[in-house]
Amino acid sequence: MSKTIAAISTGSAPGGIGVIRISGDNAVEIASRVFLPIDNSSLTELKGYRAKYGNIIIDGEKADNAVALVFRAPKSYTGEDVAELSVHGGLLMVKKTLEAVLKNGASPAGAGEFTKRAFLNGKLDLTQAESVAELISAEGEQSLKASFNALQGALSRKINSVLDSLLDVSALMAAWIDYPDEEIPDLSEDELKSTLEKCRNEIKALLDGYENGQTVTKGVATAIVGKPNVGKSSLMNMLTGTDKSIVTHIEGTTRDVVEGAVRLGGIVLHLSDTAGLRQSDDIVEAIGIEKAYKALDSAQLVLAVFDSSQPLGANDLDIIEKCKNKTAVAVINKTDLENALDEEEIKKAFEKTVYISAKNGDGYDALEEAVSELLGVAQFDSSAPMLANARQKNNCENAFASINEALDALSLGMTFDAVNVMIDAAADELLSLTGRKATTEVVNNIFKNFCVGK
Ligand code: GDP
Numbered sequence: 001m002s003k004t005i006a007a008i009s010t011g012s013a014p015g016g017i018g019v020i021r022i023s024g025d026n027a028v029e030i031a032s033r034v035f036l037p038i039d040n041s042s043l044t045e046l047k048g049y050r051a052k053y054g055n056i057i058i059d060g061e062k063a064d065n066a067v068a069l070v071f072r073a074p075k076s077y078t079g080e081d082v083a084e085l086s087v088h089g090g091l092l093m094v095k096k097t098l099e100a101v102l103k104n105g106a107s108p109a110g111a112g113e114f115t116k117r118a119f120l121n122g123k124l125d126l127t128q129a130e131s132v133a134e135l136i137s138a139e140g141e142q143s144l145k146a147s148f149n150a151l152q153g154a155l156s157r158k159i160n161s162v163l164d165s166l167l168d169v170s171a172l173m174a175a176w177i178d179y180p181d182e183e184i185p186d187l188s189e190d191e192l193k194s195t196l197e198k199c200r201n202e203i204k205a206l207l208d209g210y211e212n213g214q215t216v217t218k219g220v221a222t223a224i225v226g227k228p229n230v231g232k233s234s235l236m237n238m239l240t241g242t243d244k245s246i247v248t249h250i251e252g253t254t255r256d257v258v259e260g261a262v263r264l265g266g267i268v269l270h271l272s273d274t275a276g277l278r279q280s281d282d283i284v285e286a287i288g289i290e291k292a293y294k295a296l297d298s299a300q301l302v303l304a305v306f307d308s309s310q311p312l313g314a315n316d317l318d319i320i321e322k323c324k325n326k327t328a329v330a331v332i333n334k335t336d337l338e339n340a341l342d343e344e345e346i347k348k349a350f351e352k353t354v355y356i357s358a359k360n361g362d363g364y365d366a367l368e369e370a371v372s373e374l375l376g377v378a379q380f381d382s383s384a385p386m387l388a389n390a391r392q393k394n395n396c397e398n399a400f401a402s403i404n405e406a407l408d409a410l411s412l413g414m415t416f417d418a419v420n421v422m423i424d425a426a427a428d429e430l431l432s433l434t435g436r437k438a439t440t441e442v443v444n445n446i447f448k449n450f451c452v453g454k
Pocket of ligand 1: 359
């Protein structure tokens, strides 16, 4: 018997509709105590996948018009009986309906508890459960596609196919070891090796795509740097399409680091528009500059802006120096003005140089292309299976290491017994990745990062 839980499943801002989700053995019974169908029927009689229009009843009085949806176990998101009440989405109405549901016997759902129950009831594996969280938080087009793809089981299928191969090899070896007198076909060492190598390569391909995937799905911390008045704020505005940072003639007006996220192509750039990078005696300004240098140090991508209407100055050279060893694009701005800049130093120092006019928006496409190429995401395929987080990566790294050990052991002529221990270790990592054999601690850790209502 599962405890019946309830939570608000829609956001925490007012909207047209707010949904209260109830899941567990008494879900429909509890919903029927706060919802009366317009035809006076009882919700408890309703079959799965049916809806009723009616009223929310709080303290014996009609409180709102609502729609109740009923799902019957196991055909629901959680695999349990589920009722969903859609009320008008004012925050107070949604909250009051939830309170009524709780008063009538449901317990408040914990963070991610609906999805956790879906996992425990075999509706989703762990990679799919994680993709629910990714899908909800996705900010970019590619990220959305990739997480939906994972929800559809792209990664699970890939991992399970490698796992099946490993388990086949392991079973065969175990049989060969345990029943030497039986009619078990001879194990060819070459075949074993080639199967293991194939498994290893598939895991390697997933690991190789990890950084790229993270860049595309999570976005990159980006610093816009340049001496005062080169057009950093203007570039930021060109990217955001809003007047988020102040554009002005007076040097040093961008005193602090302004944060914002923009999409450039399929990638999300987490921008910090930084105060001019230069020496300063003004204390407030100096704090801004210090922050700017910090932003530069921790940035995964730097957009270094130069003014094409002025010769290179000491500040520019300083910035060029700071950008060494960084993933950086030189952005030569103000191309609408007469050119006075000798670009040789810049071109030598940066892998990519683009020309823009932040004033009239020229060069946007070139910047987009340069960033995408520089980050190596130009060829990103969001439909390919992809590792979504450090947990999944860690499991794959361990599996990869164990398969390598097994291959080495085979080459050294170690016994099948010993080799099989390593293959089993690799299989265990993959079982843990998809959750078929994950510890309670791993499972709890995953769901504690979800929001309530998911
Ligand atoms: P920041 O100090 O680097 O943030 O520079 P701003 O974005 O505040 O720009 C400084 C000045 O340069 C402002 O007067 C802008 O209007 C001007 N500016 C910025 N970009 C361009 C451009 O592409 N062409 C021209 N002609 N002026 C620009």
